[in-house]
Amino acid sequence: MKVAKFGGSSLADANQIRKVCDIILSDKDRRLIVVSAPGKRNKEDTKVTDLLIALADKYYKEGKADAELQAVIDRFDDIVKGLELSSDVTQMVADDLKKRLECSNGDKDKFMDTMKAAGEDNNAKVVAAYLISKGINAEYVNPKDAGLLLSEEYGNARVLPESYENLKLLRERNKIMIFPGFFGYSKKGDVVTFPRGGSDITGAILAAAVKADVYENFTDVDSVFAANPNIIDNPKPISTFTYREMRELSYSGFSVLHEETLEPVYRMEIPVCIKNTNNPSAPGTTIAPTRKLDNGPVIGIASGTGFCSIYISKYMMNREIGFGRKVLSILEDEGLSYEHIPSGIDNMSIIIEQKQLDKVKEERVVKRIKDELKVDDIKIEYDRALVMIVGEGMMSTVGIAARACSALAKANVNIEMINQGSSEVSMMFGIKAEDNVKAVKALYDEFFN
């Protein structure tokens, strides 16, 4: 059994929905389908979810938003007509929206979640109606009936553990199931939505619950690439990489999935396949628990800018028990998350995303570290880039660091920080942000050309 999730751009109009249904029908194992709300049809278009937010906002304030309501109905009507379905389907959508608007006299967060969820919910019904109209044994599945129970955190819900037992039963249904993404229900029976990446989360939960053979995630790219296509022309596509490699590549800036969303399938060791709705015959990219190491030691190069390094030095730092813990406690108090802590004997550099620091917070953090830890020196170096080379094969290959460092030296890139833990699945170089493009090119040439 395969769980397939289709994103908003894959379901933006009738034509796209036809493509999606062809994809569904082309593989009899694709039985549990997660759909997003209709996305943008072109660059200037508005996503249905954004139309719904505008509708809900205005209606909550003014008790009336006829034009905004009509805009949503028109988007669905357009799809219904394009799919040559009965106008009853549009009427069903309109009735559903009106019913949801009736909740506007309660809690705003609850109302917003009810409204936002309408895009996925109605789209699932439309897709199911279309498949049924073609004589396919398909059905819309209501997340409430299926038992997708979430914590009562509007807009930021987490799945409750009992959901998995409930959803497991979907495995037994002998139909193609169309399941709306992005939301579930609280124990009280109210609609609650996931944070961003919501439909991906629904798909991952379903795939884990039914122990799917694969979780297919259809987007609008053919595959994940070995390097950022904005830096490297036509970078090599990655056919398979491991969860660990995917995580280490997360600075890449060309990520197609929120990795948080994959935790349920990661735990169940279910492979994820990223495929292109508009080119479904392309093999896509598979993320698996393990892979054959037949592709060279390095599978990808990721880089990100916008980092800074907080450099701290103190004589005899390495003999002061509790020093590192105290530094990290101060960062935690200030809500700062860090990436790496490369260190010398008497100094440490804490690498963080610099957007986390404004002038006030920076001054407070520096003052606290100075005063509470009596350091000899502290300074913040801005505009650093982190460049990572990633690959499970690096562990078993002597000389990777030599090749990487030599390539960077030849490109005249000064390596300010280096970090490699004993997993040996990645190696990090901290450099000046201005050297980022040069560094990625040099490393790509070394390991891929």
Next chain:
Amino acid sequence: MKVAKFGGSSLADANQIRKVCDIILSDKDRRLIVVSAPGKRNKEDTKVTDLLIALADKYYKEGKADAELQAVIDRFDDIVKGLELSSDVTQMVADDLKKRLECSNGDKDKFMDTMKAAGEDNNAKVVAAYLISKGINAEYVNPKDAGLLLSEEYGNARVLPESYENLKLLRERNKIMIFPGFFGYSKKGDVVTFPRGGSDITGAILAAAVKADVYENFTDVDSVFAANPNIIDNPKPISTFTYREMRELSYSGFSVLHEETLEPVYRMEIPVCIKNTNNPSAPGTTIAPTRKLDNGPVIGIASGTGFCSIYISKYMMNREIGFGRKVLSILEDEGLSYEHIPSGIDNMSIIIEQKQLDKVKEERVVKRIKDELKVDDIKIEYDRALVMIVGEGMMSTVGIAARACSALAKANVNIEMINQGSSEVSMMFGIKAEDNVKAVKALYDEFFN
């Protein structure tokens, strides 16, 4: 004004003391002299301090230890005779020891400190008596009179801040002052000793207090070397290195000073010169706040074995605020100090000295990290070596990492961990302990041959 400290082997017998006095007199700036207790005259010999401990232990238990007392008196008498001093000097030592033994009916720690300090104290008096017998304007300085006040932590005292104001006045005395190392006095007036390296600490405190031009530390080596002489034949001597470089080289296993002891001179930016009593014309090694970078980018290679790496992995670790702090809190609770924390996105390796972990503690730490932090994986990798290349010049030189990694690759050493903070004064490689010698040789060849 120079402060010169002479260690136990430099003062082991009359001949050595004559050499020391020649050294003192050969430079009129050497005016404040710190002496240790007489050390070993040969490999089988016993240090006076150890004789004193044996005497004190037995006397405390049995109220009598004639043979042990005589052994100490004999050592001093030997020196006194060798220096052709009056037998009154030996009598003074014997009287002093007997007076100290009278304190045996009190607190044991206090008694032990009083007894241990007798080695340095009487040796300072003997050296002063010898200089005076030669017609030199010299004097023994009593730390109590000079105002060297310490915390009341027997065997582990710290200097009290007011000592610096008191000791500053020594600058004004127009004599060669012989100051016993290793001990001072509590505010109550009792003898208290420093932890190990005690005479070095006394010297550093005096040098800082009188703002010495240099703190000379006379031992029995000509200089500090660029690599461990047990691994590299005739390694290059280091003529000058910085405090930071000295600290980064502290894994070297051929350290001649306890670095903790240098904190007072480090703070005052006073250079330290390590010299050989038996070869005083050799230039020695100077440790200074800064140095000319005229010696190549790498000044030394240090390595140490006996480390292990605690490897922890958890999906989405880098997004879990507080994760690192919690790991370090557990280590702190368990009294473990760590060296470095190289990391990937979802994993961290904590490098610690493995002698800190016994089986029971290991199991407890692993269990706590598993249970409290819900990690995916934790394992301990034993018998790792840390190899450091160190040099202030590395910062301004592109390509050091490439040269180091290439040298290690050529020697077929697999680099498991790499760590370099933005100070760029050192680069650490974590490798298997069995590769340690191979790695040091390869790096020495690369940077020094």
